[in-house]
Amino acid sequence: xxxxxxAHPPYLLIWLYLFVLTxxxxxxxxxxxxxxxxxLILLLLLALWKAFLVAMFFMHLKFEKWNLRLIAIVxxxxxxxxVLAVITEHVW
Amino acid sequence: xxxxxxxxxVMRPPAPAERGVDVYNLKLGMWVFLASEVMFFTALIGSxxxxxxxxxxxxxxxxxxxLSIQITAFNTFLLICSSVSMVxxxxxxxxxxxxxxxxxxxxxxxxxxxxxxxQVYEYTHLIHHGFQPSGFREGSELAELAAADPVxxxxxxxxxxxxxxxxxxxxxxxxxxxxxxxxxxxFIRALRGKYSQQDHRGIEVIGLYWHFVDLxxxxxxxxxxxx
Amino acid sequence: MSSIAAAAPAVHxxxxxxxxxxxYIFSTDHKIIGIxxxxxxxxxxxxxxLLAMQIRWQLGYPGRPMPGGGILPETMAPGGVILPEYYIQxxxxxxxxxxxFAIMPLLxxxxxxYLIPLKIGAHDMAFPRINMWSFxxxxxxxxVMFASLFVPEGAARAGWTMYAPLSARxxxxxxxxxxxxxxxxxxxxxxxxxxxxxxxxxxxxxxxxPGMTWFRLPLSVWALFITAILGLLALPxxxxxxxxxxxxxxxxxHFFDPAAGGQVLLWQHLFWFFGHPEVYIxxxxxxGMVSDIVANGSRKPxxxxxxxxxxxxxxGFLGWVVWGHHMFMxxxxxxxxxxxxxxxxxxxxxxxxxxxxxxxxxxxxxxxFHVPMLNAIGFVAMFVIGGLSGVFMAATPVDMPIHDTYFIxxxxxxxxxxxxxxxxxxxxxxxxxxxxxxxxxxxxxKIHFWLTMLFFNLTFFPMHILGMGGHMRRIYDPTQYNxxxxxxxxxxxxxxxxxxxxxxxxxxxxxxxxxLKWGKxxxxxxxxxxxxxWTLPTPPPHGNWDRPPTVYRGPYEYSAPQVAEDYLPQTKxxxxxxxxxxxxxxxH
Numbered sequence: 077x078x079x080x081x082x083a084h085p086p087y088l089l090i091w092l093y094l095f096v097l098t099x100x101x102x103x104x105x106x107x108x109x110x111x112x113x114x115x116l117i118l119l120l121l122l123a124l125w126k127a128f129l130v131a132m133f134f135m136h137l138k139f140e141k142w143n144l145r146l147i148a149i150v151x152x153x154x155x156x157x158x159v160l161a162v163i164t165e166h167v168w
Numbered sequence: 169x170x171x172x173x174x175x176x177x178v179m180r181p182p183a184p185a186e187r188g189v190d191v192y193n194l195k196l197g198m199w200v201f202l203a204s205e206v207m208f209f210t211a212l213i214g215s216x217x218x219x220x221x222x223x224x225x226x227x228x229x230x231x232x233x234x235l236s237i238q239i240t241a242f243n244t245f246l247l248i249c250s251s252v253s254m255v256x257x258x259x260x261x262x263x264x265x266x267x268x269x270x271x272x273x274x275x276x277x278x279x280x281x282x283x284x285x286x287q288v289y290e291y292t293h294l295i296h297h298g299f300q301p302s303g304f305r306e307g308s309e310l311a312e313l314a315a316a317d318p319v320x321x322x323x324x325x326x327x328x329x330x331x332x333x334x335x336x337x338x339x340x341x342x343x344x345x346x347x348x349x350x351x352x353x354x355f356i357r358a359l360r361g362k363y364s365q366q367d368h369r370g371i372e373v374i375g376l377y378w379h380f381v382d383l384x385x386x387x388x389x390x391x392x393x394x395x
Numbered sequence: 396m397s398s399i400a401a402a403a404p405a406v407h408x409x410x411x412x413x414x415x416x417x418x419y420i421f422s423t424d425h426k427i428i429g430i431x432x433x434x435x436x437x438x439x440x441x442x443x444x445l446l447a448m449q450i451r452w453q454l455g456y457p458g459r460p461m462p463g464g465g466i467l468p469e470t471m472a473p474g475g476v477i478l479p480e481y482y483i484q485x486x487x488x489x490x491x492x493x494x495x496f497a498i499m500p501l502l503x504x505x506x507x508x509y510l511i512p513l514k515i516g517a518h519d520m521a522f523p524r525i526n527m528w529s530f531x532x533x534x535x536x537x538x539v540m541f542a543s544l545f546v547p548e549g550a551a552r553a554g555w556t557m558y559a560p561l562s563a564r565x566x567x568x569x570x571x572x573x574x575x576x577x578x579x580x581x582x583x584x585x586x587x588x589x590x591x592x593x594x595x596x597x598x599x600x601x602x603x604x605p606g607m608t609w610f611r612l613p614l615s616v617w618a619l620f621i622t623a624i625l626g627l628l629a630l631p632x633x634x635x636x637x638x639x640x641x642x643x644x645x646x647x648x649h650f651f652d653p654a655a656g657g658q659v660l661l662w663q664h665l666f667w668f669f670g671h672p673e674v675y676i677x678x679x680x681x682x683g684m685v686s687d688i689v690a691n692g693s694r695k696p697x698x699x700x701x702x703x704x705x706x707x708x709x710x711g712f713l714g715w716v717v718w719g720h721h722m723f724m725x726x727x728x729x730x731x732x733x734x735x736x737x738x739x740x741x742x743x744x745x746x747x748x749x750x751x752x753x754x755x756x757x758x759x760x761x762x763x764f765h766v767p768m769l770n771a772i773g774f775v776a777m778f779v780i781g782g783l784s785g786v787f788m789a790a791t792p793v794d795m796p797i798h799d800t801y802f803i804x805x806x807x808x809x810x811x812x813x814x815x816x817x818x819x820x821x822x823x824x825x826x827x828x829x830x831x832x833x834x835x836x837x838x839x840x841k842i843h844f845w846l847t848m849l850f851f852n853l854t855f856f857p858m859h860i861l862g863m864g865g866h867m868r869r870i871y872d873p874t875q876y877n878x879x880x881x882x883x884x885x886x887x888x889x890x891x892x893x894x895x896x897x898x899x900x901x902x903x904x905x906x907x908x909x910x911l912k913w914g915k916x917x918x919x920x921x922x923x924x925x926x927x928x929w930t931l932p933t934p935p936p937h938g939n940w941d942r943p944p945t946v947y948r949g950p951y952e953y954s955a956p957q958v959a960e961d962y963l964p965q966t967k968x969x970x971x972x973x974x975x976x977x978x979x980x981x982x983h
């Protein structure tokens with residue numbers, strides 16, 4: 077039997093979700109009157125939210141074992157360390 | 169120890185073996201590969217972030233001035249749709265519907281190929297107007313616009329803008345192209361009846377790759393085109 | 396009491412009707428791929444050595460015509476006198492070939508490929524065809540790098556670390572195509588490494604034979620596993636950086652161009668973010684194999700097996716946050732620098748734990764000083780010296796005067812030659828019978844070891860002194876500085892020792908090559924080792940086992956009281972052993 081049988085997640089609903097978030101992003105970037113820094117943070121959050129949805133539902137990570145999730149997650153702190161460390165070069 | 173019988177379940181981890189991560193090798197391998205891909209894009213995207221941060225107080229070109237948002241917003245929509253069709257293809261074969269899987273897979277390939285086509289069009293359009301990896305080409309339309317309004321067009325950081333834009337989107341496009349080619353190969357195998365409810369590893373695994381490519385684009389679209 | 400020694404393994408070779416090309420050229424068999432890596436890498440090791448001899452000639456006898464230098468082109472060495480433009484290529488390409496095409500593939504390409512499936516009881520790697528592509532990608536990269544030596548303007552010349560803007564701009568370096576080929580070659584090598592790593596990781600996680608739990612894995616496999624994770628995540632960053640460098644060279648991008656807002660230090664950060672995990676890739680497999688060999692040569696279990704594993708994991712973990720110690724003098728943010736100083740000091744701890752554990756293993760052991768054991772002990776001793784100089788360099792204020800001097804060169808060579816290469820001499824000798832069914836000559840192996848140990852120390856120890864005296868790296872003619880003139884006799888001494896060192900390696904080369912044909916036929920388990928690979932014929936057949944073996948114990952049960960022999964293989968079933976927990980549902 078194939079791996080843990082469960083009902084498929086609601087893919088079309090997720091698609092709708094992603095569509096709405098994308099429209100929200102574009103509206104935020106061009107129409108809404110927030111300051112640059114606020115826009116930056118909100119846009120990043122929206123992008124990460126979308127990425128999270130794709131990873132959790134389309135790539136099935138929500139339903140996988142913790143050790144497979146670990147493999148997917150491990151590069152992220154490394155990426156963060158590299159970028160944050162190198163950004164401090166500018167700050168000083 | 170008994171040999172594996174005729175009803176070997178290939179969608180399970182290899183056996184007999186000690187317990188690993190409870191997924192078959194191809195799936196584990198693809199996730200491990202995707203971890204390396206995250207690091208590759210980190211180098212490119214991380215450099216972009218660092219360079220853009222470090223460029224201040226020189227202004228970066230404002231969103232939508234050099235790059236076309238309409239085309240790329242449509243492209244983003246297309247790629248997200250292709251991710252949905254890919255996962256529908258996987259769901260179909262997991263439920264045993266080979267025919268529907270082939271239809272969704274074809275839809276995915278067409279969306280992906282269109283994405284690449286639109287990107288190629290975008291590139292030729294940009295280069296024609298004077299935007300290239302080294303910045304704004306001298307004497308080009310963009311160079312003149314930038315000279316007239318250096319803040320809006322980020323004249324002082326045009327070199328960095330071009331370098332980072334073409335490298336990031338170029339390599340993403342390269343990965344999309346590889347994905348389209350791989351999916352075409354998988355599609356041909358599907359036509360030959362190689363996939364079934366009992367063995368659809370190839371579908372699941374190419375799906376993971378495709379979703380990853382979509383995920384990278386979600387990040388890129390935001391930080392390259394919208395910020 | 397069971398007699399393990401002479402029982403032939405009950406294994407039937409798979410019926411093997413592949414063509415010669417599929418069997419030995421485009422092979423997907425991990426053992427053949429490992430041996431392919433071995434031959435190609437030994438060639439590059441030799442090439443790197445030749446380049447080093449030329450460097451030493453110039454340093455020992457500056458400006459004098461080199462014997463045999465007549466074959467070099469007039470633009471590089473007119474009349475055999477090495478020009479500065481050529482010298483800087485020698486220095487760059489020596490480092491490049493040695494790091495990327497000799498030591499790394501020798502440790503990983505050879506031994507990860509050869510040992511992993513055998514030591515965990517698998518038929519082959521999880522993805523045999525990807526394994527094949529991994530080899531051919533590295534081979535092509537090597538070919539491209541080799542070709543770069545012969546292009547009209549010469550090879551890359553910005554040091555193996557390729558700092559921008561020197562590496563990016565043709566007008567600064569004088570090198571065009573050679574520099575670009577370097578970048579392309581590195582991208583190909585990166586691909587090879589990534590493909591290999593994903594194979595090793597998947598195989599070790601998913602394909603361990605029943606009974607081979609994580610804490611029964613030999614330390615060589617643990618080390619190769621951690622190495623693979625480092626490689627998987629570090630090489631892509633190098634590939635990305637190399638691509639950016641290539642674009643800088645051919646597309647006119649401005650990543651590292653300060654005049655257009657680029658950052659020179661960006662290259663250094665990207666390179667060393669890869670570069671530091673890389674040096675752990677260059678030492679961890681050696682440490683792992685040395686553990687196996689030291690336990691075997693001491694006829695004792697490894698002292699502190701669990702702490703050895705945690706030390707490996709700790710090194711792998713900390714190795715990601717120390718990269719800035721290569722950049723203390725770059726003008727980087729000082730606060731960032733201090734952070735790196737602290738993390739670098741901390742990382743010496745797990746390495747020290749390993750050294751104490753090797754010593755603890757040998758303590759009161761029934762020592763067998765066979766050639767692999769001699770080399771393994773040599774590794775430990777030389778690695779301690781290399782590690783100690785590392786502590787000096789970790790302290791930022793101390794690093795300030797010694798950065799970019801011969802002190803660093805001494806450190807590099809104590810860990811890479813004194814460490815990795817001695818381990819390799821031991822490992823190649825140890826697994827040679829398994830690979831080729833023959834033994835290398837014991838007497839010449841011992842002569843090689845002692846000569847190498849002598850001349851290695853005579854060559855590289857004085858470099859610590861040179862460095863502290865201010866003798867800088869990559870310098871063409873030290874005599875142009877008055878303060879360096881007193882050191883010139885030391886330079887000449889080092890050169891002569893280096894020539895003797897190189898000559899001594901011919902002993903190993905001959906031993907290796909001639910034993911292939913005339914070596915003593917290897918008995919079934921010549922080192923009386925516990926590893927799974929020794930339960931098979933030497934060499935093992937394609938597919939290794941007919942049926943996966945069962946493992947009943949850990950890898951270092953030497954001098955175990957349950958049996959008469961002083962070794963107890965992992966797969967030997969004793970009456971008191973239980974079968975491992977039921978295997979999961981049958982699958983592929």
